[in-house]
Amino acid sequence: MKIMVIFSGGMDSATLLYHLRDKGHEVVPIGVDYGQRHRKELGYARQFCEQMGLHYRLLHLGQVGSFLKGSSQSDAAVPVPHGHYAAENMKLTVVPNRNMLMLAAAGAVALAEGCDALAYGAHAGDHTIYPDCRPTFIQIMREAFLNCDWKPLQLLVPFQDWTKGMIAREGIRLGVPYELTWTCYEGGEVPCGLCGSCTERAEAFREAGQADPALRTVVAYPVI
Amino acid sequence: MKIMVIFSGGMDSATLLYHLRDKGHEVVPIGVDYGQRHRKELGYARQFCEQMGLHYRLLHLGQVGSFLKGSSQSDAAVPVPHGHYAAENMKLTVVPNRNMLMLAAAGAVALAEGCDALAYGAHAGDHTIYPDCRPTFIQIMREAFLNCDWKPLQLLVPFQDWTKGMIAREGIRLGVPYELTWTCYEGGEVPCGLCGSCTERAEAFREAGQADPALRTVVAYPVI
Numbered sequence: 001m002k003i004m005v006i007f008s009g010g011m012d013s014a015t016l017l018y019h020l021r022d023k024g025h026e027v028v029p030i031g032v033d034y035g036q037r038h039r040k041e042l043g044y045a046r047q048f049c050e051q052m053g054l055h056y057r058l059l060h061l062g063q064v065g066s067f068l069k070g071s072s073q074s075d076a077a078v079p080v081p082h083g084h085y086a087a088e089n090m091k092l093t094v095v096p097n098r099n100m101l102m103l104a105a106a107g108a109v110a111l112a113e114g115c116d117a118l119a120y121g122a123h124a125g126d127h128t129i130y131p132d133c134r135p136t137f138i139q140i141m142r143e144a145f146l147n148c149d150w151k152p153l154q155l156l157v158p159f160q161d162w163t164k165g166m167i168a169r170e171g172i173r174l175g176v177p178y179e180l181t182w183t184c185y186e187g188g189e190v191p192c193g194l195c196g197s198c199t200e201r202a203e204a205f206r207e208a209g210q211a212d213p214a215l216r217t218v219v220a221y222p223v224i
Numbered sequence: 225m226k227i228m229v230i231f232s233g234g235m236d237s238a239t240l241l242y243h244l245r246d247k248g249h250e251v252v253p254i255g256v257d258y259g260q261r262h263r264k265e266l267g268y269a270r271q272f273c274e275q276m277g278l279h280y281r282l283l284h285l286g287q288v289g290s291f292l293k294g295s296s297q298s299d300a301a302v303p304v305p306h307g308h309y310a311a312e313n314m315k316l317t318v319v320p321n322r323n324m325l326m327l328a329a330a331g332a333v334a335l336a337e338g339c340d341a342l343a344y345g346a347h348a349g350d351h352t353i354y355p356d357c358r359p360t361f362i363q364i365m366r367e368a369f370l371n372c373d374w375k376p377l378q379l380l381v382p383f384q385d386w387t388k389g390m391i392a393r394e395g396i397r398l399g400v401p402y403e404l405t406w407t408c409y410e411g412g413e414v415p416c417g418l419c420g421s422c423t424e425r426a427e428a429f430r431e432a433g434q435a436d437p438a439l440r441t442v443v444a445y446p447v448i
Contacts, residue, residue: 033286062257062286064329096335097328100372104321104328105288111320137371144368147361148321 002026003117003156004110006102007056009045011201012121012159014181015171017052019158020119022174030109031058032102034095035066044182051177059105099132103141103155110153117154118145125164125200135160164200165207178213226250227341227380228334230326231280233269235425236345236383238405239395241276243382244343246398254333255282256326258319259290268406275401283329323356327365327379334377341378342369349388349424359384388424389431402437 003020007013007029020027031045042058049056103120110118126133138157146152159167171178183201184191191198191214205212227244231237231253244251255269266282273280327344334342350357362381370376383391395402407425408415415422415438429436 059288060286061288061329062284064283064285064332095332097332097372100324100328100368101332104324105285108288108319108321108325131374132372134371137368140364140368140371144324144361144364147358147364148324148356150355 001116001154002028002114003119004028004030004106004113004115006106006118006120007031007045007049008121009042009048009181010121010183010197011171011176011178011181011204012123012164012167014048014178015167015174015176016119016121016159017054018174018176019170020156021052027054028110028113028115029054029056030106031056032061032105033058034061034064034098034101044180048177048180051180057109059109061101061105064101097132099130099137100141103145107145107148107153107155111149111151115153117156119156119158121159121167122157123159123162123164123167129196163207164204168204168208168210172208172210181214225340225378226252226338227343228252228254228330228337228339230330230342230344231255231269231273232345233266233272233405234345234407234421235395235400235402235405235428236347236388236391238272238402239391239398239400240343240345240383241278242398242400243394244380245276251278252334252337252339253278253280254330255280256285256329257282258285258288258322258325268404272401272404275404281333283333285325285329288325321356323354323361324365327369331369331372331377331379335373335375339377341380343380343382345383345391346381347383347386347388347391353420387431388428392428392432392434396432396434405438 003025005013005017005020005027007017008031017027017029029045029049031042033042046056046058099120099122103118106120107118122133122138131137138155138160142155142157145155162170182191183197184193185195185197186192191201193199193202201212227249229237229241229244229251231241232255241251241253253269253273255266257266270280270282323344323346327342330344331342346357346362355361362379362384366379366381369379386394406415407421408417409419409421410416415425417426425436
């Protein structure tokens, strides 16, 4: 199958690219710039695709982010909360309707380019915080993509029931160069090690029983 | 209710604004620029809102349109087909996943601004050509918006079962200034009178038994 893969430059979608290619599919990576604070990840995404020999396309959604007030990820006035994703303050990181918007935009391009499917890296750990990562929402969007055009588009979410640790294990098995991925929500020089995203990444590698390869180059990462 | 209304500057969404305001709702118009050929309608939209005393916000979705090849509405290389919407060549006017994209983007802003609902002007005549105007698709998106955030957002499509003639009749009853709306897909100086959109508008006013008010100022319109 020809599959368009939403690729943020982070570890989940990086593993997804390798996972789908390993299964013999043609993968077409696409990034979505919705004005996110951590757009640093987008530069990592391009570099990552280059080492895979893939053309990376970036979809700018213009100034949509400037309308999305109240989320730490799209509103510069809201600081990124620190701590574990399970904490109540992590809801500040919810960007309203982010996944529907990313899926809709990437799905439009997937249809225009004749892809059979669209894939994204939502996983089981996501949906305690993010309403648009819940299985109910994913199932509805799956049906939406079967009906949004005359030709149905499949929505693939292979990590839907996986923990982040399982994703890390799969990526290590496939030799994903995690040192070329970016996870931190802050978007500083080095990962902050304090945001929910850094905390969760550290947990994933602990669960997989491996050191984060990014640690070889980025010493500010307080993992293991 | 506070309702965000997707407003293109055309007659359906103009009537929708009046229809919802007539029912006592607070309406918040939003336009979506996805690189459409007929972006002339967006200037009309601003002017239309001004006369209603409403602030018009326009959401630029950047260069997403440049990725959407193959549709006459987003790809300058594809000419706008002429004739009736029912004709097979009108499928050239389908912009891949246009409605999901517009709904997703406007829905994100609606959530960020604390709206209770999101409304758009799809009607019964649309879905012979546009897959994403079909009742099945609308119902799926309705469920998606009830599940995309911790707070459900209602999706309102009051004209879903109406013909365009019924919309014209409702608009005439409410005094919608149709001379301030733009319908033509070509985006020239005056409406072309030949595209599916012009043909359908002419039919609507014939069905309503009224002259198109736009005819008072634009004589190139071959109506009645």
